[in-house]
Amino acid sequence: MFYHVKDLQxxxxxxxxxxxxxxxxxxxxxxxxxxxxxAMQYFNQAFGxxxxxxxxxxxxxxxxxxEFSHLEIVGATIQMLLKGVNGExxxxxxxxxxxxxxxxxxxxxxxxxxxxxxxxxxxxxxxxGPRLSNSQGIPWCASYIHSNGDLTVDLRSNxxxxxxxxxxxxxxxKFTDDPxxxxxxxxxxxREVAHYKMFEAALSTIEPNFPPGVxxxxxxxxxxxxxxxxxxxxxxxxxxxxxxxxxKEWEYIDDPVAHVKQTKGLSKADKKKDAExxxxxxxxxxxxxxxxEEVKSAEPDGVAQWSKYQKx
Numbered sequence: 476m477f478y479h480v481k482d483l484q485x486x487x488x489x490x491x492x493x494x495x496x497x498x499x500x501x502x503x504x505x506x507x508x509x510x511x512x513x514a515m516q517y518f519n520q521a522f523g524x525x526x527x528x529x530x531x532x533x534x535x536x537x538x539x540x541x542e543f544s545h546l547e548i549v550g551a552t553i554q555m556l557l558k559g560v561n562g563e564x565x566x567x568x569x570x571x572x573x574x575x576x577x578x579x580x581x582x583x584x585x586x587x588x589x590x591x592x593x594x595x596x597x598x599x600x601x602x603x604g605p606r607l608s609n610s611q612g613i614p615w616c617a618s619y620i621h622s623n624g625d626l627t628v629d630l631r632s633n634x635x636x637x638x639x640x641x642x643x644x645x646x647x648x649k650f651t652d653d654p655x656x657x658x659x660x661x662x663x664x665x666r667e668v669a670h671y672k673m674f675e676a677a678l679s680t681i682e683p684n685f686p687p688g689v690x691x692x693x694x695x696x697x698x699x700x701x702x703x704x705x706x707x708x709x710x711x712x713x714x715x716x717x718x719x720x721x722x723k724e725w726e727y728i729d730d731p732v733a734h735v736k737q738t739k740g741l742s743k744a745d746k747k748k749d750a751e752x753x754x755x756x757x758x759x760x761x762x763x764x765x766x767x768e769e770v771k772s773a774e775p776d777g778v779a780q781w782s783k784y785q786k787x
Contacts, residue, residue: 488655489555494590497556506609512619514542526773553605560603627684641667694751695744701731
């Protein structure tokens with residue numbers, strides 16, 4: 476159950492109208508990395524987490540709800556940046572100012588004209604308010620949402636989502652001189668960082684959380700790094716020394732073409748890997764049973780009920 480408090484989480488303010496920046500800010504209202512996308516992503520992910528990970532369900536719903544509140548902050552800021560446009564467009568009987576804004580230098584600075592230049596949809600479709608689209612007028616789309624049903628995958632998607640959103644706010648702050656708007660953007664940007672750390676901490680409590688899913692990686696193909704950028708090739712911890720958290724050494728394939736030919740398309744594996752392959756198959760069976768039991772044990776017997784209504 477959602478309960479709407481009419482006061483915003485952060486006291487969003489605007490010192491003066493700015494239709495140009497209002498249009499740019501639409502990226503965080505109805506854009507790919509915006510607040511609606513984040514809210515819907517975490518909201519959707521929460522369903523699959525409810526039974527096996529009720530604590531993560533609680534976290535996802537809390538953050539999703541906060542993202543909805545951020546959507547309200549962004550929408551309110553856009554509406555305030557369009558102050559004056561809405562009222563003029565509502566005066567349907569008097570078209571003189573709107574028509575005049577299309578002609579002559581004397582009226583080029585009018586809000587109507589500026590709104591039309593920034594985004595024609597402000598004048599034609601939304602009558603001076605925000606729409607669920609990005610700054611190019613492309614409508615919000617559910618394909619922005621990443622929800623894979625595996626909590627470790629979803630949490631990693633969320634880390635990327637928060638990183639992108641943080642960067643968008645950072646860029647947005649370069650395009651406004653309004654100190655109040657900058658304060659709002661700084662708040663929203665900082666909450667992206669906070670959410671990132673929440674998701675990171677949640678991921679660390681799930682063991683095992685790598686590799687994603689159930690099936691283990693095939694040990695015959697896990698360690699190879701194929702040098703496909705010769706003759707100038709860089710070395711680093713991604714292709715030499717010990718693999719992070721794996722307890723194995725990278726195998727650097729300096730000449731991938733020759734290697735593929737010698738192994739007949741990687742079909743001739745090192746016999747030393749046979750024991751590891753057997754262990755991997757055993758781990759696949761163990762993980763399959765464990766993951767299945769994890770979900771089954773969390774499912775209620777008899778009639779399924781999502782909520783537990785308690786008497787106070």
